[in-house]
Amino acid sequence: MRIDVLTIFPEMFGPVLGSSIVGRAQQANLVEIVTTDIREYTNDKHNKVDDRPFGGGPGMVMACQPVWDAVQAVEPMDARPVTRVLMTPPGPTAYPAPCGATRSAASFAHDCRPLRGD
Numbered sequence: 001m002r003i004d005v006l007t008i009f010p011e012m013f014g015p016v017l018g019s020s021i022v023g024r025a026q027q028a029n030l031v032e033i034v035t036t037d038i039r040e041y042t043n044d045k046h047n048k049v050d051d052r053p054f055g056g057g058p059g060m061v062m063a064c065q066p067v068w069d070a071v072q073a074v075e076p077m078d079a080r081p082v083t084r085v086l087m088t089p090p091g092p093t094a095y096p097a098p099c100g101a102t103r104s105a106a107s108f109a110h111d112c113r114p115l116r117g118d
Contacts, residue, residue, distance in 0.1 A: 002032045010035035041069035
């Protein structure tokens with residue numbers, strides 16, 4: 001199984017995913033975890049990944065363009081079908097049904113975006 005983690009903080013995942021059960025699974029070649037920095041897919045010189053919320057309001061949200069470009073770049077790296085897991089602030093709580101779907105997936109992309117600041 002390959003797990004792609006799309007994030008703006010890829011350096012945070014190495015120590016966490018390299019230890020415990022997940023680290024042992026990687027050492028046994030049961031899972032491959034690849035972190036991708038969304039900032040590498042921005043179109044501006046400042047590697048900006050945030051934007052103001054559409055319609056106004058407090059806080060910042062992730063810009064669509066770098067996230068979409070990162071997903072489009074990462075998915076073809078593995079020929080197996082991909083299951084996307086998108087984490088959002090108002091999203092449903094993880095429960096066994098969706099978690100079970102990723103267990104049987106050959107590959108999935110996990111989008112780890114920061115929460116909106118309101």
